[in-house]
Amino acid sequence: MATPLDDLSRLCVHTATTKPWPLARALEHYAAAGVHGITVWRDVLAGPGLAGAARLLSESGLDVVSLCRGGFFPADDEGGLRRAIADNLLAIDEAAAIGAPLIVLVCGARPGLPLPVAREQIRAGIEAILPRAAEAGIRLAIEPLHPMYADDRSAINTLAQANDMAEAIGHPLVGVAVDVYHLWWDPALEAEIERCGRAGRLFAYHVCDWRTPTRHMLTDRGLMGEGCIPLRQIRGWVERAGFKGFVEVEIFSEQYWAMDQAAWLERVVEAWRAHA
């Protein structure tokens, strides 16, 4: 590993992890807790506005790691496809405005739309926004989502599929995001991490844990260490693949969002040191 595990210089927290906090509050607490990076979810931009958010982020001294999220390209008609592309162009402008070098793409799916068609729409959508991304110098990370989200969130459900698509698009600004929650079960994970690392396409690494039982498919993610994901093993694969970026904590949890968020952030930092 590039740095000892108790060094927080590679700790990034997603604003969605502390969802009750507005951006200013999150930045203040993250900085005080020693968090070095922040991934900004678009819902926190509305409060301060784009220029206000940019100023808050710049004054905080934190690294802006990425903007979450673009994507959701598939649609049932032409109008839907156009609206999706427009929204992704807007995301590029937002990322540029706040100094985020990367947009994470949750690629999308529509129940009843055949998955191969959805994948084709995703590829076309990414290619449609690439010129603007290139102009702004913003990278795009295809994030494969767990197969339990193949109905309405993503038709890209394994790292192999994300790697295939990034390879097919073949542009230096297009890579993948590895999130342990979505991928831990996959027997091909180690090989596919090595594949995107070698190709210089491993753009982001997200951690949390998988609880047993999982009480809700979207909002019951676990804190690192309280589930069954072999976090240190996967981090080892990611680092052996050459990844030197932030280890980002992305936890959607009704349970933890109901806690005092300062106490919750303390637990996040502690768990990151001990398990991520």
Added chain:
Amino acid sequence: MATPLDDLSRLCVHTATTKPWPLARALEHYAAAGVHGITVWRDVLAGPGLAGAARLLSESGLDVVSLCRGGFFPADDEGGLRRAIADNLLAIDEAAAIGAPLIVLVCGARPGLPLPVAREQIRAGIEAILPRAAEAGIRLAIEPLHPMYADDRSAINTLAQANDMAEAIGHPLVGVAVDVYHLWWDPALEAEIERCGRAGRLFAYHVCDWRTPTRHMLTDRGLMGEGCIPLRQIRGWVERAGFKGFVEVEIFSEQYWAMDQAAWLERVVEAWRAHA
């Protein structure tokens, strides 16, 4: 297709689909509804006892398609591994007693036990029970489960993994069960169905549907036609792979179990005709 779709001769219903019914009641209603095959879940055996269940099944005239379920081989200690094997030997005796030619294996997993270790325990478990299965002439079907069950239900999560394991064991009594609920999202599904069909290892085919949203990870399966699974397409793959067996309805649903079961069974038969 081997038969027109409105011919019920290949319709099999799992007793778990009409879980509130004891075996005698299920048989009576299935026969009256024109259902030709039954897959017996072990929980319905306790009421009538093994000999009683065997008699009921034989008198019903229905084909006993399989016994659900063996498996759950992985364990945290030697004692657990031994108990799992003992339970699977018992399942073989039960299958033989009721005339079920096949046992479906939900292979098992333990949170925190590395998946590769669990898979090795599964392979060892199947090999340990094979002599008894061979004596009884009972086939064993490895059923890959959806990746959302990789924590505590199955370390075999794709048809490729199930095919690999059946191939590695290399015994004519060991094959796979294809359940659309677990596998519909997999881009390799068509190719892997062709692979096991060609090898003579496609032993069972289960249908239901995937609802959006899915409100519970275990007990919110949809009726065929009310979800996003391309059922006719997958059935086409299965039949082109040479499968001529029953198309089995396996639906775990608190919602449907709360209905009048006779009315529910009518809907099942109708949906099977229209969509399966």
